[in-house]
Amino acid sequence: MTIAVYGAGGIGCYVGGRLVAGGADVVFVGRQRIGDELAEHGLRLTDYKGADVRVSDLRFATTPAAAADADLVLVTVKSAATEGAAEELAGVLKPGAVVVSFQNGLRNGEVLRERLPEQVVLSGMVPFNVLSKGGGAFHQGTEGGLDVQAHAALTPYGEAFAKAGLPLTQHDDVVPVQWAKLLLNLNNPVNALSDLPLRDELSQRSYRRCLAAAQEETLKLLQDKRIRPAKLTALPPGRMPAVLRLPDWLFRRLASKMLAIDPYARTSMWEDLQAGRRTEIDYLNGEVVRLAESLGRTAPVNAKLVELVRAEEAGPRHVWTGEELSKQLRI
Secondary structure, three states, X not given: OEEEEEXXXXXXXXXXXXXXXXXOEEEEEOOHHHHHHHHHHOEEEEEOOOOEEEEOOOEEEOOHHHHOOOOEEEEOOOHHHXXXXXXXXXXXXXXXXXXXXXXXXXXXXXXXXXXXXXXXXXXXEOOOOEEEEEOOEEEEOEOOOEEEEOOHHHHHHHHHHHHOOOOEEEEOOOHHHHHHHHHHHOHHHHHHHHOOOHHHHHOOHHHHHHHHHHHHHHHHHHHHOOOOOOOOOOOOHHHHHHHHOOOHHHHHHHHHXXXXXXXXXXXXXXXXXXXXXXXXXXXXXXXXXXXHHHOOOOOHHHHHHHHHHHHHHHOOOOOOOHHHHHHHHOO
16 A cells, blocks of 8 residues: 655654654655755654654655555645645546545645545544654654544554554544644644744743633634534643643643643744744634634634734744733733
């Protein structure tokens, strides 16, 4: 069985590399820049538990045709590139191929499904953070496995993911899982604006209050929409805002039980701003704004975070303290 990773960036290289290390046949499709980096340095995968895996002799391509023989395609492009990726894949994939969207946001699976009617298209979710450290090195900085929409077509691949140390957890209804991940990802703009590693940012109550406000706003909207987000951490989603607002000393005591985060962990939004790339803010906090609009409501906290990140994309960059950000969000 051949697996194609379509969009070999941080998540794609990490998940694909772990599959290769476990013995799977994987072809990576991505930008020439990444291909050159891997050709020069190979692929090094580390994680928060101390794993250190090196992978060489990778199959890397820059054109969609490389996915033509794939039985399973993992789509890991940025959300804004999903439509383009779907059109490219529609021209090369064989009928019956299984396509899994391992992307941020909520609607990428639907976009792929509309344009790939002859393939089995499933929505998935990667709950952990991957930091691109340069020189072919990618680091998993937070805990988690892989979540995916349940389907019998995934059965032949379960062993490959288990050997990779990334077992697939299948869900009959993946929407609550996606919203649960999005609730966690509402921290992406806070982290990017702080210019701090995740653990340092979350150690400061002023930043946590910003995240708590964004989550609380979202939870109220989800309740009105009758969507109950899944429990991805030791703490139920509905209790997160209250815990985030706790004093620093008490939060530190509880944080290690909620989610394992190492000192290297950063968000992909921080990486995008550092590299001068457009972020996925429209597919994270922007989704909350759209949810509010569908209910005839507003989401001022999340809308302001979208506005601030858009300003950072345009430049010049500004490092926001927690107090400054709180004032902007009016909390």
